[in-house]
Every structure is written in C-alpha cells, then in structure tokens.
Amino acid sequence: MTAFPRLSELANYLGEWMPQLGTAAGNTLRMAVLAFILAVSLGLVLALARLSSHRLLARFAAVYVDLVRGAPLLALLFLVYFGLPSVGIVLPAFIAAVVGLGLNGGAYVSEIFRAAIAAIERGQGEAAQSIGMTYPQVLRFIVLPQASRIALPPLGNYAIGLLKDTSVASLIGAPELTLRARDLSSEYFMPMEIYLVSGALYFAMAAPLAYAVRRLERHFGQSGR
Amino acid sequence: MTAWARALPLIPSILAALLKAAVTTLEITAGALAIALILGLVVAFMRRSRSALAVLAAETYVQVFRCIPVLTQLFIIYFGLGEFGLRLSPLTAAIIGFGLNGTAYLAEIYRSGIDAVHKGQAEAALAIGMTRPQAMWWIVLPQAIRTSLPPIGNYGIGLLKDSSIAMAIAAPEITFQATAIINQTYLSTQVYLIMTAIYLAMSLPLSHAVRLLEARTGRGR
Numbered sequence: 001m002t003a004f005p006r007l008s009e010l011a012n013y014l015g016e017w018m019p020q021l022g023t024a025a026g027n028t029l030r031m032a033v034l035a036f037i038l039a040v041s042l043g044l045v046l047a048l049a050r051l052s053s054h055r056l057l058a059r060f061a062a063v064y065v066d067l068v069r070g071a072p073l074l075a076l077l078f079l080v081y082f083g084l085p086s087v088g089i090v091l092p093a094f095i096a097a098v099v100g101l102g103l104n105g106g107a108y109v110s111e112i113f114r115a116a117i118a119a120i121e122r123g124q125g126e127a128a129q130s131i132g133m134t135y136p137q138v139l140r141f142i143v144l145p146q147a148s149r150i151a152l153p154p155l156g157n158y159a160i161g162l163l164k165d166t167s168v169a170s171l172i173g174a175p176e177l178t179l180r181a182r183d184l185s186s187e188y189f190m191p192m193e194i195y196l197v198s199g200a201l202y203f204a205m206a207a208p209l210a211y212a213v214r215r216l217e218r219h220f221g222q223s224g225r
Numbered sequence: 226m227t228a229w230a231r232a233l234p235l236i237p238s239i240l241a242a243l244l245k246a247a248v249t250t251l252e253i254t255a256g257a258l259a260i261a262l263i264l265g266l267v268v269a270f271m272r273r274s275r276s277a278l279a280v281l282a283a284e285t286y287v288q289v290f291r292c293i294p295v296l297t298q299l300f301i302i303y304f305g306l307g308e309f310g311l312r313l314s315p316l317t318a319a320i321i322g323f324g325l326n327g328t329a330y331l332a333e334i335y336r337s338g339i340d341a342v343h344k345g346q347a348e349a350a351l352a353i354g355m356t357r358p359q360a361m362w363w364i365v366l367p368q369a370i371r372t373s374l375p376p377i378g379n380y381g382i383g384l385l386k387d388s389s390i391a392m393a394i395a396a397p398e399i400t401f402q403a404t405a406i407i408n409q410t411y412l413s414t415q416v417y418l419i420m421t422a423i424y425l426a427m428s429l430p431l432s433h434a435v436r437l438l439e440a441r442t443g444r445g446r
Contacts, residue, residue: 070428072386074400075421082407083414086228160292167294171393178296185304192305199293199301206292 010193017184017197024180025201031097031176032163038102039162040155043109048139050114061110068107074168076100081172097169097176105162112154116147153220156213160206167202177201232415239406239416243423246402250427253319253388253398258381260324265331270361272336283332290329296390298322303394319391319398323384330380338373339365375442378435382428389424399423 049061068076080103081096091099120143128138170178181198185191232239271283290298302325303318313321342365350360392401403420407413 066429066432067425070386070425070432071421072389072400072424074389074392075417075424078400078417079414079421083417086414164292164294167296168390170296171390178294178300181297181300185300190308191300192308195297195300195305199297202294202297203289203292207288210288210292 013188013190013193014197017188017194020180020184021177021198021201024175024177025205027094028163028166028176028202029205031094031101031166031169031174032159034098035101035105035166036159036162038098039105039109039158042102042106043113046106046110047113047117050110051117065107065110068104069111073100073104073165074171076104077169077172093169093172093174094176096172097166097174100172101162101165101169105158108158109155112151112158113147115154116151117143119150120146149220153213153217156209156216160209160213163206163209164202228412228415232410232412235410235412236415236419239410239412239419242406243399243402243420246397246399247423247427249316249396250385250388250398252316253323253391253396254381254385256320257323257327257384257388260320261327261331261380262377264324264328265335268328268332269335269339272332273339287329287332290326291333295323295326295387296393298326299391299394315391315394315396318394319388319396323388323391327380327384331377334373334376334380335369337376338369338371341372342368372442375435375439378431378438382431382435385428385431386424 046061046065049057050065052058077097077100080100081091081093084091084096124142124146125138128142129135133141166176167178169176170182173179177198181194185194188194268283268286271279272287274280299319299322302322303313303315306313306318346364346368347360350364351357355363388396388398389400391398392404395401399420403416407416410416
C-alpha cells in the first residue's frame with residue numbers, strides 16, 4: 001500500500017505530466033469542436049428532413065435518429081473505427097472519433113432543433129406565408145432565427161456532454177486527454193494522482209461552459225418567451 | 226470465404242454469449258440506478274436544507290460530477306483506489322462509479338420535480354399543522370416523483386447505453402464480451418452489429434414506454 005507522495009514530489013511529477021496532459025487537452029478540445037460542427041450541421045439537415053413534405057426523407061431521418069439514440073456511443077465508435085475498414089474505409093483514430101461523435105451528436109441535435117422549431121408558433125409561419133414568403137423564406141427568416149435562440153441552452157448542454165464524451169474516444173486509441181492519462185498512468189503507476197489531474201483538466205474546460213449555459217438559461221427565462 | 230459467410234454459422238453462439246453478458250449490463254444499470262435514486266434524493270434534500278454548508282456541499286457535488294467524464298470517474302475508482310490497496314471487482318467499481326455519477330443527475334431531476342410542485346401545496350400542509358419534513362415527505366415528494374418519472378426513465382436508458390464504457394475497466398458486460406469474441410474470431414463488423422442490435426432491442430422498447438409515460442403524466446397535470 002502506497003501513500004500519496006509528499007507534496008514536493010507531487011509538484012515534480014506535475015511538472016513532468018502537465019505539458020503532456022495540456023497538449024492532450026488541446027486535442028480533446030479540437031476533437032470536441034470538430035464533432036460539434038459536424039453534429040450541428042447534420043442535426044440541422046435531419047431536423048429539416050423530418051419536417052419536409054417528402055415522406056421517404058422524413059421517415060429516413062426519423063429512423064436514423066431513433067437508431068443512433070438507441071445505441072451506445074461506444075458501439076458507433078467501434079463500428080466506424082473497426083467496422084468501416086471491412087468496406088474499404090480506413091480512418092485514423094482521431095478522424096474516426098470526430099466522425100463517430102458527430103454522427104451520434106447529429107441525432108441528439110436534430111431533436112433539439114425539432115423541439116425549438118415546434119416551439120415557434122405555427123401562426124408565425126402562416127403570417128409570413130400570407131404576406132407572400134415562400135416556405136424556404138419562412139424557415140430562413142422567421143422560424144430558424146427564433147428557433148436557434150431557443151435551441152441555444154440545450155445546445156450548450158449538448159456541448160458539455162460532448163466534451164466529456166470525447167474521453168470515450170480513448171477506447172479506440174484516439175489521441176486525447178484520457179488516452180494520455182492512461183499512458184502516463186501505466187508509466188508512473190500513479191493512477192489516482194494522474195486521473196485526478198486529468199479530471200481537474202476536464203472540469204476546467206467544462207465548468208465555464210456549464211456556467212455560461214446557466215447564465216443563458218436564466219437570461220432566456222427572464223426575457224419571457 | 227467472406228467474413229459474412231464465416232460469421233453466419235457462428236451467429237447463434239455469438240448471440241448466446243452476448244445475451245449472457247447482457248445480464249451483467251442490466252446488473253450494472255440496475256445497481257447504479259438504485260444508488261443514484263437514493264443518493265440523488267439525499268443530495269436534492271441537502272440543496273433545499275437551511276444549512277448553508279449542506280447546500281454548498283450538495284452544489285459542489287453536482288457541479289464536480291457533472292463536469293468530469295464518467296470514464297475518468299471509473300478509472301479513479303477502479304485503478305485509483307486500487308493504488309491505495311482498495312481493490313474492487315470491475316463490476317462493483319462500475320456500479321459504484323455510475324451510481325455516484327448518476328446521483329448528480331438524479332439530484333437535478335428531483336430538484337426540478339420538486340420545483341414544479343405548486344408552492345401552495347406545501348403551505349397548505351404547514352397550515353394544517355404538518356412539520357416541514359412531513360410536508361415534504363407526504364405532500365410535495367409524491368407529486369414531485371410523479372413528474373420526475375419520465376426524465377428518470379430517460380436517464381435509465383442513457384445509463385443502459387453508457388454502461389458499455391465499463392468495458393474499459395474490464396467489467397464483463399456486452400461490449401467487453403463482444404471485444405473478447407472479436408479477438409478470437411476477427412469478425413469485428415459482424416459482432417459489433419449484433420452487439421448494437423442487442424442494445425437497440427433493450428433501449429427502443431424502453432424509450433417507447435417512457436414516451437407513453439410522458440404522454441400520460443402530461444395529460445394528468
């Protein structure tokens with residue numbers, strides 16, 4: 001049974017770990033941002049597809065959302081990283097992680113957009129059409145600007161979840177914070193200290209985001225929509 | 226011979242092995258949910274207590290656990306505690322890890338459930354001579370739990386899927402078992418597709434049930 005090393009020793013270790021963990025945290029952020037962009041783009045397309053009058057398209061989007069939301073993120077990551085090579089698509093782990101997180105997130109984001117669009121009164125769309133706007137114009141100028149405002153707090157919450165979920169990408173060997181922490185942990189045999197430090201780094205990234213989302217929620221709550 | 230042709234005769238035994246592992250997945254889910262349901266209520270009560278220290282402790286707990294990945298929490302409990310001589314089995318570590326993580330989420334669900342109960346209910350209970358704890362326990366909580374049921378159901382479904390992460394600490398659940406089978410057969414696409422189908426077979430009926438519950442509680446209010 002070992003005890004925590006003395007504080008001075010721990011400071012030495014931190015000096016060795018922090019540059020590596022810091023770089024890895026940068027990768028985590030990069031992965032999260034790229035996956036977020038992919039998820040929001042896909043989510044918007046899926047939400048519009050579900051609202052479209054093309055029934056096959058709407059049906060396809062609904063099935064996609066149900067299947068992806070019903071399966072674990074890890075299963076999707078494994079299918080993208082280990083499964084796609086069998087059809088000739090070989091992706092590096094980092095890209096596979098971004099693709100997997102984005103495909104997964106698209107389903108969740110489309111539900112956020114759908115709820116937000118539904119929250120815009122139907123009368124607003126009808127009024128816009130009655131003054132001569134086409135349906136795409138109504139969407140572009142009337143519904144989406146208001147819907148994206150409503151969607152902001154849940155999108156923020158999704159981003160926090162995504163930031164934490166990037167840790168799962170370590171299980172396909174994608175270079176990010178948790179993978180680096182695992183490597184360090186097997187090098188130094190100090191898992192408690194190293195995972196606490198990596199946990200603190202996640203906290204430092206997620207807590208400001210969580211604070212911003214709370215502010216946003218309060219702000220929109222007060223503006224009386 | 227293609228991988229699919231090789232996989233076909235193996236499907237029954239793969240399915241059997243994965244279904245057996247599904248029991249472990251359900252054990253992790255049920256065990257962690259039980260911990261989270263109870264501790265989450267404790268944390269939710271602490272947040273409403275009149276002791277500033279209790280409120281601070283509860284707020285900090287929720288903030289910290291919600292801002293750190295559950296995988297990191299699992300590693301701390303399994304590998305971290307192991308470093309100090311406290312060696313838990315992977316299954317126990319997974320149940321405790323997901324349970325402590327879920328406590329933060331359940332506390333939030335209970336809180337919005339309690340907030341949704343009209344103030345007049347507690348005031349009326351106090352007016353007829355109930356103490357504050359009595360009013361909470363007999364009047365507010367039963368109604369709060371009713372509105373909390375759909376989000377608790379959704380949380381449970383999320384937990385069922387997230388338990389796949391426990392493979393990282395070698396808990397013998399579905400994903401861990403699937404990976405073990407792939408190491409023997411090299412049929413990654415096929416085994417992972419079967420595995421995904423099993424998760425869907427469990428989660429889709431549950432989401433359907435939660436949607437029905439949502440429709441019912443929505444009408445009842």
